[in-house]
Amino acid sequence: MLQVSFIREHRDLVVERLAKRNLDATQMVDEAIQLDEERRAIQTELDNTLAESNSLSKEIGMLFKSGDVDKANALKTKTTDLKESSKSLSEQLATTSNALNELLYKIPNIPHESVPNGTSDEDNEEIFKEGAIPKLHDNALPHWELAKKYDIIDFELGNKIAGAGFPVYKNKGARLQRALIAYFLDKNTEAGYTEYQLPHLVNEASGFGTGQLPDKEGQMYHVTEDNLYLIPTAEVPGTNIFRDVILDQSELPVTITGYTPCFRREAGSYGAHVRGLNRLHQFDKVEIIRVEHPDNSYNAFNGMIEHVKTILNELKLPYRILKLCGGDVTFASALTYDFEVFSTAQDRWLEISSVSNFETFQANRLKLRFKNNEGKKELAHTLNGSSLALPRVLAGILENYQTEKGIKIPDVLIPYTGFSIID
Structure with a gap:
């Protein structure tokens, strides 16, 4: 606010x-x-x-x-x-x-002065690209076909149990999913983030605190009897740890990470572009959150970008970074960079992470302040980023690492999976 x-x-x-x-x-x-x-x-x-x-x-x-x-x-x-x-x-x-x-x-947050003009995601500005796009064999398949071929994700079973957008991971698919979560958390804690296990439901005050309410109530699952919301991202419970908190300047920065399932109604999402893991109602994500002194928040923002780049470089996935235009930046964000991985089998870019600086917008709603060195209270800056969202990372691995003999596992994940190929 x-x-x-x-x-x-x-x-x-x-x-x-x-x-x-x-x-x-x-x-x-x-x-x-x-x-x-x-x-x-x-x-x-x-x-x-x-x-x-x-x-x-x-x-x-x-x-x-x-x-x-x-x-x-x-x-x-x-x-x-x-x-x-x-x-x-x-x-x-x-x-x-x-x-x-x-x-x-x-009233939404005012965009940072560097945010480009534009009306939609087509106007976002590409600022970085890394990794060679692999050349696949002639019989290469999209990930939803690979999931069926190797019996690692069952979309039809998920539809039976809950509905479209709730896949069931199994066999080596479930183990790869767990490996990614552990790997992301290890990378984040090694970078100095403190790990938290967070609630998967939040109250209305938490939704208002981070700006999901009243902007995105139509996209959130609402437990009406208890007036609780299933979280759309760990950003919500993680940042609300600091609601109504006054920190000392010496306590900054605060850095936390956490894994949670995320729930989004994604109303109106249809078509081939949302097949398989491309758009889900329930998915897993590892988040990084920072509470920063205003003077350091954009240095921290750049550091978060570099951190996510390191993970993608280790996974050896081709990716690019986009600076979101004014028409695509979220309600609460002042500046957002999106990471996208290239899906070779689908021949398209898939968003896998957003890193955002909210400046004082969330802190004002949260009443999150710190005492500066003169003893005066100031609003802190809040930042968050996906590090990383699993479904499209998993889709990128399945599609880009497929061979005629099976799906290779990125070297960095083999200690976590215990196997080197899905066959």
């Missing part, structure tokens, strides 16, 4: 940056400023009314002590009026403050 003080002081900048999202935020921004002015005016009037009431109460007490009962009773009538006025002002303040907060929750 943008700070209303920032909106008030940088009104034109906010409107200009939000235009990168192809959003004309003029009306929302001006309404927020107006509501803030009304809120501050009511607060000032309420403070003055309460101060006058307190002053009169003290004067009444002194008058009673001195025996001037008539004057004291006359002033009591005035304090009664002031109490009614303060009650009315408190109600007005609550109504105005709630209206302001509801509006602020709907």
Whole structure:
């Protein structure tokens, strides 16, 4: 959530940056400023009314002590009026403050100045590419056919149990899945991230804290009776560890990693581009999360990019990095880089990771602050990234490592799988 003080002081900048999202935020921004002015005016009037009431109460007490009962009773009538006025002002303040907060929750984060203009993923900017695209044999198959051929993933069984988008991994497919999770976690902890096991359901406050609510409620599975949400990513429970927390500057940076299943309704997703592992309702992901001093957050962001690159280089998968344009960057993010792996059998790029800097947007919603060296409280910056999302990494391995004799396992994973080929 943008700070209303920032909106008030940088009104034109906010409107200009939000235009990168192809959003004309003029009306929302001006309404927020107006509501803030009304809120501050009511607060000032309420403070003055309460101060006058307190002053009169003290004067009444002194008058009673001195025996001037008539004057004291006359002033009591005035304090009664002031109490009614303060009650009315408190109600007005609550109504105005709630209206302001509801509006602020709907205003997305302003994109970083480096975010390119654009309306869709076709306008994203490729900034890096690594790895040679392998030349496959003539009978090469897409991963969903390989899964059936080698009996490692059963999409039909998953459909029977739960529905489309809930695959069942088995045999060497299940072991490869487990190997990837362990490998990703080991790489992250070796890089200094502390491992957490996190809840798979979160409350409404957690959804609001990281910006999934009210923006993405249609994409989240909602347990209505308990008003809980199945997590769309470990970012939500992981970042909410720090909701309503005041850190000391010496505690920064905070770095955590965790593996969780993720659940996304993905309403409206149909067609060949979502076959197999390309788009799922339940999938596994390992996440990295950072809480940073504002002065260091973009250095940390670059470090996260390099970290993910290291993993993909070890897996020897061809990949590229895209800087998301204003029309594709998420609601809460200021800057996002996507990693995509090339699926040789499908002849297309598949997104496998997003690394984002939210600056103070999530921290403001979370009330996540730190005390600087002068003892003043500041909002921290939050960042997160997939390190990595498993389905499309697995799809990339199956397709790019296939041979006529079977599917080879990347060398770095063999100590985790205990086998070197799926045949």
